[in-house]
Amino acid sequence: MQKLDKFYIDGEWVSPVSATPFAIMNPATNSQMGEVTLGSADDVDIATVAAKRAFESFSKTGKEERLVLLERLERIFTARLEEMAQAISTEMGAPITMARNAQADCGIEHIKAFITALKEQPEREILPNSDLLIREPIGVCGLITPWNWPINQIVQKVVPALAIGATCILKPSEYTPLSAKLFAEFVHEAGYPAGVFNLIYGDGPNVGSAMSRHPDIAMMSFTGSTRAGIMVSKDAADTVKRVTLELGGKSPNLIFADADLDNRVTASVMECFYNTGQSCNAPTRMLVESSCYEQVLDIAKRAGEAQQVGDPKHEGDHIGPLFDQMQHDRVQAMIQIGIDERAKLLVGGLGKPDGLENGWYVKPTIFADVNSNMRIAREEIFGPVLVIIPFDTEEEGIAMANDSEFGLAAYLQTGDNARAERVSDQLRAGTVTINGQATNYGSPFGGYKQSGNGREGGLFGLEDYQELKVRRPINMEM
Numbered sequence: 001m002q003k004l005d006k007f008y009i010d011g012e013w014v015s016p017v018s019a020t021p022f023a024i025m026n027p028a029t030n031s032q033m034g035e036v037t038l039g040s041a042d043d044v045d046i047a048t049v050a051a052k053r054a055f056e057s058f059s060k061t062g063k064e065e066r067l068v069l070l071e072r073l074e075r076i077f078t079a080r081l082e083e084m085a086q087a088i089s090t091e092m093g094a095p096i097t098m099a100r101n102a103q104a105d106c107g108i109e110h111i112k113a114f115i116t117a118l119k120e121q122p123e124r125e126i127l128p129n130s131d132l133l134i135r136e137p138i139g140v141c142g143l144i145t146p147w148n149w150p151i152n153q154i155v156q157k158v159v160p161a162l163a164i165g166a167t168c169i170l171k172p173s174e175y176t177p178l179s180a181k182l183f184a185e186f187v188h189e190a191g192y193p194a195g196v197f198n199l200i201y202g203d204g205p206n207v208g209s210a211m212s213r214h215p216d217i218a219m220m221s222f223t224g225s226t227r228a229g230i231m232v233s234k235d236a237a238d239t240v241k242r243v244t245l246e247l248g249g250k251s252p253n254l255i256f257a258d259a260d261l262d263n264r265v266t267a268s269v270m271e272c273f274y275n276t277g278q279s280c281n282a283p284t285r286m287l288v289e290s291s292c293y294e295q296v297l298d299i300a301k302r303a304g305e306a307q308q309v310g311d312p313k314h315e316g317d318h319i320g321p322l323f324d325q326m327q328h329d330r331v332q333a334m335i336q337i338g339i340d341e342r343a344k345l346l347v348g349g350l351g352k353p354d355g356l357e358n359g360w361y362v363k364p365t366i367f368a369d370v371n372s373n374m375r376i377a378r379e380e381i382f383g384p385v386l387v388i389i390p391f392d393t394e395e396e397g398i399a400m401a402n403d404s405e406f407g408l409a410a411y412l413q414t415g416d417n418a419r420a421e422r423v424s425d426q427l428r429a430g431t432v433t434i435n436g437q438a439t440n441y442g443s444p445f446g447g448y449k450q451s452g453n454g455r456e457g458g459l460f461g462l463e464d465y466q467e468l469k470v471r472r473p474i475n476m477e478m
Contacts, residue, residue: 002034004177004201007043008184010050011194017042022174022201027093027321028312028359036177039202041210044169047198048216051140051167054195059137059165066163067118073159073190074111080186081105084151087178089312092147093320093359094275096312103275106441107151107183110457111159113442117459118163126473134469137166138242139218141465142211144204144232145180146224147173147323148278148382153223153246154183156445156456158197161465162187169198169217171207175323204228212236212243219243221464226406226450244454244464246280246446248380249408252401253283254423256394257292259413259435265296267436268413269303269386273364276319277384278327280451281409281431285377286388287397293390297346297368300388304347307364307384309356321359322383328360331383335365338376343367343387372403380406394423402428407448409433430455 002024006013016039024034077084084107085100094103125133141161145153154172161168172180184199200207208228212220212235219242222232229245236243253268255261265286272283288296308318322328335350348365362383370377370387377387391397401410410429413436414420424432430447431439439445442458454464 001032002178004034004036004181007039007047007201008188008197008199009043009047010054010198011188016040016200017046024091024175024177025324026090026359027323030325030359033090034178036174036201038174039200039207041206043200043202044207044210044214047169047200048140048214050195051169051198052216054193055137055140055167058167058193058196061165063118063123066165067115069190069192070111070115070118070159070163073186074108074115076186076189077108077111080182081108084179084182087182088150088176091176091178092150092323093312095310095314095316095318095320097315097317098275099312103149104151106149107155109441110152110155113458114159114163114461117442117462121459121462127470130473131470132473134471135164135466136469137164138465138467139166140216141166141168142214142217142220143168143170144208144211144220144222144224145170145172147175148275148280150176150179151183154180156461157221157223158183158187160461162192162196164462164465166465167196169200169211171200171202171211174201174203177201204231208232209235213239215239217241219465221454222246229452242464245452246454246456247408247450247452249280249282249406249447249451250285250378250380250404251281251283251406251409251411251429252285252287252404252427253411254397254401254413255286255288255292255296256397256414256416256419257289258415258419260415261292261295262299264413264435265299266303268411269300269366270307271411272386273307273319273384276322276362278323278382280380283409283411284381284386285401286386287400288388288390289397290390290392297388300366300368300386301346304364304366304386309353309361309364319364319384321356321361323360325360327382328362331362331381331385334376334379334381334383335385338367338370338374338385338387341374341376343374343376344369346388372400378404394419398423398426402426405450408451409447
């Protein structure tokens with residue numbers, strides 16, 4: 001049984017002030033595989049002192065020195081990729097093939113994108129009005145990351161802070177501490193100065209709130225639920241610190257009759273179920289043009305029934321369990337709500353798949369004949385549950401897609417390039433994926449409305465961690 005009872009603070013693994021144990025569970029077996037010690041506000045104070053002290057010197061390092069550290073971090077991560085994949089698969093239930101090729105590998109790709117962005121971003125530039133713009137690191141950064149894409153979010157927050165010369169304190173999800181510990185080892189091995197990166201395990205009400213309220217933490221970057229993001233903002237308000245949020249989603253997926261329906265509907269179902277539906281940008285609302293509605297239902301039913309569910313240890317393109325009982329029970333409750341709302345159960349339903357009774361597995365589920373007023377059409381379920389809703393006109397489809405408190409991502413399937421351009425321009429979402437063509441690493445990721453504020457990734461991800469200073473260029477002859 002693994003025991004994580006040390007925090008990484010000021011360049012060393014140290015015992016926390018508190019000693020609150022928290023079980024690390026294997027979601028595939030519902031068995032305890034370890035224990036992590038959760039911290040307290042006192043631990044936040046200690047880490048903040050270390051980060052603040054380190055900022056004094058690290059903020060003055062040159063770009064070339066920071067690039068050397070980033071490139072070393074990338075090489076270490078690449079060499080230890082399989083360790084990271086195994087950790088993620090074990091702690092949150094991602095099938096090992098997906099954990100290796102997506103969950104872990106995306107960390108390396110994000111580091112590469114930040115290296116490119118840092119090389120391209122000028123630290124000083126002359127504005128069109130002849131003033132001098134100077135970009136400086138913001139200070140000590142508090143970073144809170146979720147369990148569903150653990151290393152993706154850790155890298156998206158930690159690396160831009162380190163890239164621009166800021167220092168940071170990371171609080172990963174207490175449910176996925178194994179990948180965070182590995183990443184801390186990577187940072188240490190890369191040779192970052194003591195106090196530049198600090199890791200504290202803890203929960204939101206204690207460690208998370210203490211970070212958000214701390215007067216010496218200059219900014220908070222949070223990824224998680226909209227409810228929790230609101231609490232981070234409220235806690236941070238008294239110290240007027242910068243807050244960036246990447247929150248929930250209920251992403252629409254517009255299917256037009258002129259699309260390659262067999263291909264695009266099948267792929268859309270798989271995309272919804274990917275990561276067992278535990279992705280904030282999953283296309284969970286399939287909006288279908290009425291003229292092809294019945295055909296789409298047939299295709300979606302075949303795709304849903306073909307989706308395999310299995311053990312995360314096995315290679316393959318199956319999906320694994322949900323990450324814990326809390327999420328399993330919530331998804332089951334939402335499926336029951338869909339049944340009670342009289343949506344047509346096309347695939348799946350309540351209960352666990354046959355032969356998978358021990359872990360937190362669910363049946364991939366599709367509801368048809370849904371309307372936009374139903375709870376299953378409006379609330380983020382965060383499981384492999386797809387709702388299908390018909391629309392008549394392009395205008396109605398766009399209005400339906402935008403009829404949500406969220407605006408993280410949107411998807412569009414059409415064979416008409418003019419329509420793709422026209423419709424995507426009207427969708428209120430931070431990312432639009434057309435016919436399965438996803439955006440590249442280094443592009444900004446974030447949402448409209450209650451999906452958050454700020455952007456992560458590449459050049460725009462660096463800017464969230466920087467302050468801007470403006471002055472006239474020095475001219476001694478004046």
